[in-house]
Amino acid sequence: MKLSKDQIASLNKDAAGGQKSAYEFLSEALETSGHDVGDLTRQIADFQIAIPSWALGAGGTRFGRFSMPGEPRNLEEKLADVGLLHALTGAAGAISLHIPWDTPEDYKAVREQAEEAGLVFDAMNSNTFQDQKGAGETYKFGSLSNSSEASRQQAVEHNLEVIRIGENLGSKSLTVWLADGANFPGQRNFQRALDRTADSLEKIYAALPEDWKLFIEYKPYEPNFYSTVIQDWGTSFMLANHCGPKAYTLVDLGHHLPNTNIEQIVATLMYKGKLGGFHFNDSKYGDDDLTVGSIKPYALFLIFNELVYGIRNNPDNPYPAWMIDASHNTKDPLEDLIQSLEAIREAYAKALLVDQKALESAQMEHDVVRCQEILQDAYRTDVRPLLRQARLLTGAAIDPIGAYRKLDVRRHLTDQRGRETVATGL
DSSP, X not given: OOOOHHHHHHHHHHHHHHHHHHHHHHHHHHHHTTOOHHHHHHHHHHOOOEEEGGGGSOOBOSSOBOOOTTOOOSHHHHHHHHHHHHHHHSOOOEEEOBTTTTOOSOHHHHHHHHHHTTOEEOOEEOOOSSOOTTOSSOOTTOSTTOXXXXXXXXXXXXXXXXXXXXXXXXXXXEEEOOOOEESSTTSSOHHHHHHHHHHHHHHHHHTSOTTOEEEEEOOSSSSOSXXXXXXXXXXXXXXXXXXXXXEEEEEETTSXXXXXXXXXXXXXHHHTTOEEEEEEOBOSSSSOOBOTTSSOHHHHHHHHHHHHHHHHHOTTSOOOEEEEOOOOSSSOHHHHHHHHHHHXXXXXXXXXXXXXXXXXXXXXXXXXXXXXXXXXXXXXXXXXXXXXHXXXXXXXXXXXXXXXXXXXXXXXXXXXXXXXXXXSOO
16 A cells, blocks of 8 residues: 555645644744744654564564554565555654564565655664574574574574675664573573673674674563673673774663663763664553653653754764664554654654753753753643644645544555454564
8 A cells, every 4th residue: 555645635635724823833932932943844854763674563472462454464565564654754764674574585676665665774683582493503592692602603694694684775784682691590600691792793793894883782681580691781882892883882762670861871872972773662661662652751852852962962973773663562553653753753853942052051050940941841842733844844644643544544454465464573
């Protein structure tokens, strides 16, 4: 299923009047405060977030998975779904592939399909957290950190293959997340496991093309619950430094213990020029993989405040790679992703409104109340008219969820693919 500009423009007609008045009202207030509304709108319109190939189907838990009718059955259908998201939102201009779940069979056809939909290929993701059919070695007791040299070598070779696949697609980065760890005290030697991981990552790093980056992800627990080899940002940062200047830490919002100050981690990594990428989701307890902004929207805004500041003030840090990393257990995956894209852009827009000069002045004067007021003034601003205007600039839908439902997209996908389809991957 493809959506034409004419279809979306027709749906936009009904909402255009209300959007015009809301945008003009907000513009007047923002311009009075010294903001360039046209520039703000363009920055929002340019902000693109990658969709992971595994997120187009229903998610699951250790206890079960409930499929969604019309799930994409292969990579081509996943690309089509991301194309639908991008057409509706103007914000999903990239796709991030997980290998081997979504290994292309025809590179030329896949590249052409992506280009036609206005998509580029973001970071490639390797999978050494589960055994693949026909694999000679097992990852039951780890991959890059395994005491078995054969298992480690298999994991390294898999990552090198993922790089080769990415080169054929035009990707420029590799994300490595390890499930390696232990469930019981004494099961592993912490130092030897870390040393083996560093050695394996060094081999992968050596194979990176000159213009590629390596993103090293971390997670405090799960699937192992006693220890994880790369359990926090400090360990990831240390390993990135060990590998070299093309290696960076990747921050996943769900990969932190409760109440962790993620915005401070972001600020520290950008200060050191080592924040490579960001995975968006939300959580109540742990790595819940919930819709972005559904639980902690103010925390998301505070994180974006540090991201915006870092982009402006840390030239040694590359522009981060942005990706949604969520699981859709009860919602239509496409609707859930639309909501996440909206929440991310909303937090970004609000962060752009923070008066950084006034905030710095208040900080220097130790005016704690004023500092809070400056941040919350930006946070309390209803920026949705800016987001809608940004979508209009790119020919996307003023109301993406409304358009998705009026066009009956899920029914069309179900008619094409069937009710019993199951997406590859999760």
